[in-house]
Amino acid sequence: MSKIIDELKQDLRFIEGLKACISCGVCTAVCPAAQFYQYSPRDIMLTVQQGDEEKIDQLLKSDTIWYCGECLSCKTRCPRGNTPGYVIQALRQLSQQRGLFAQSRLGRQQLEVKRIIGDTMLKRGYCVYVDDVETDYHPEQGPVWDWFRKHTATISRRIGANYDGEGSGSMRRIAEEDMAELRAIFEETGAMERFETIEKWIANEQE
Amino acid sequence: MNKNNNRKWQDYQKEIAEDDYYYARSCIRQNFFPGSEETFLRILREVLGKNVYDDPHQTTCTGIAYHSGIVPIETTMTVVARQYSLMNDAGYRNFIPSCVTSFGIYTEMEDAWKHFPETLDNTRKQLHSSTGREFEQPENLVHTSDIIYKFRNEIAAKAKYRLINKETGEPLKVVDHVGCHYAKIFPSKGVGGAEFPKVLTGMIEAWGGEVVDYPERRHCCGFGFRNYIVKENRAYPLSNSKLKFDSMKPYQPDFIVTNCPGCTFFLDRWQYVLAEAEGITYGENGYGIPVLTYEEMAGLILGLDPWEMGMQLHQVSVESLLDKIGIEYDPHAKYLGGKMEYLGAPKEPKVLKV
DSSP states (O other): OOOHHHHHTTSHHHHHHOSOOOOOOHHHHHOHHHHHSSOOHHHHHHHHHHTOHHHHHHHHTSSGGGOOOOOOHHHHHOTTSOOHHHHHHHHHHHHHHTTGGGGSHHHHTHHHHIIIIIHHHHHHSSSOOGGGOOTTTOGGGOHHHHHHHHTHHHHHHHTTOOTTOSSSSTTOOOOHHHHHHHHHHHHHHTHHHHHHHHHHHHHHHHO | OOHHHHHHHHHTOOOOOSSOEEEEOOHHHHHHSHHHHHHHHHIIIIISOOOEEEOTTOOOOOHHHHHTTSSOHHHHHHHHHHHHHHHHHHTOOEEEESOHHHHHHHHHHHHHHHHOHHHHHHHHHHHHHHHSOOOOOOSEEOOHHHHHHHTHHHHHHHOSOOSBOTTTOOBOEEEEEOOHHHHSSOGGGSTTTTTSOOHHHHHHHHTTOEEOOOTTTTSOOOOOTHHHHSGGGTHHHHHHHHHHHHHHGGGOOSEEEESOHHHHHHHHHHHHHHHHHHOOOOSSTTOOOOEEEHHHHHHHHHTOOTTTTTGGGOSSOOHHHHHHHTOOOOGGGTTBOTTSOBOOOOOOOSSSOO
């Protein structure tokens, strides 16, 4: 297998994200995830900048790379034009390509993310759709959501939306010809392969 | 403003096309606050007389999937390219996404294509190979809130109401919450940049309100993509929003306005959760602080019916704000359906007053 650092350097987000980190810690100071978790984007930047293969390998197997919320506040504030959030995207990609994500609790959550967001995109053409959002899984939605889901069609008419309808408008049903193009893009560009990888590695882990 | 500040401000002005827009819808907002998507079109077409194309062929931009790491960047680039191809088919050049995550996605892919031209070539090949399509990039790419900002004075001139407390005559105190991906990724792409964005404050001030400055004003709402999608991670977004609510509470805001579909949703729903779980409420007398989209704010001052704009889909009720402004509305019409049939009211929360 090629060196981890060489593989990372193939990812444009790694190239864009890590120029020269001066370890000032501004990224960690503004990071919402660092405020909430035992987590430091500064430490990640130092680890990848040092290029120690073993340490980066440990990072790819750890929960650490899955805390970031991708708000990208770090990009705005870094005085040297680095973007820790981009570096983390590259690390997450490599962790999944190598199957290492399955070795951490937060990494294994990729299966849930794939089955919620990935499968909804393939089925409906949306990242999220009203019919799939259950209050059992989303209790924060509150009673107003139950009310909306019970009466979606008629409320949709009242507010000018087009729930499950043909043509344009909010919540419209996306036509099969468009779904076919979306799925073809997913096949061509590696999304389907990524979905299969996530399913496969988690299945292996459970055996 | 001194000379240097003037120069800085010039850096953060951006070109916003005058007319003829290709509208790219938001997954979250179509499903959680669909009325705002339609209100945007109503304001542009019926109030401002603009031409906007609403394309049935568009799909997700993959933004939430991309930021959760489940799709490669090549997938997102090619889906973006397909959206542009649809815009080309329809004969438009001005692309306006309503989602802030999408706006960030489009600007990020544009930036990547610029810095790595080989990725643009590759995207062209992958789009053609998978769909037979070709594409040209838009001449103008802005967020939909930029359009409302651009025409804020025209809207003010046609407004029926102002953001003023009817009883006291004082300006309403408004919290502006700008979605992170509007300008934090590329400050030069947002009106006013990332530190002092003008996109919402420009609207608030033009319509008579007073902007609330508070310590955690620029803090993320906490969406965090996989941090929200996976149920066991949701303490993260909840804690982020709570930090903001605790920080803004002493300023007693009359309402919050956001330009991001996710932020509108989270700042609305987490107030419900904090009330039910912790007994904490942030508005007056056990109510929450109403959370509006900028189209709802514009629609209200223009005299549009709050229930036709879908404001009954907020978990934090908005009537306190309507009453403060003095907006005429029918409280009994809140829970009517498309044939004006009564649907019954949603169950009331145990703690949060609605």
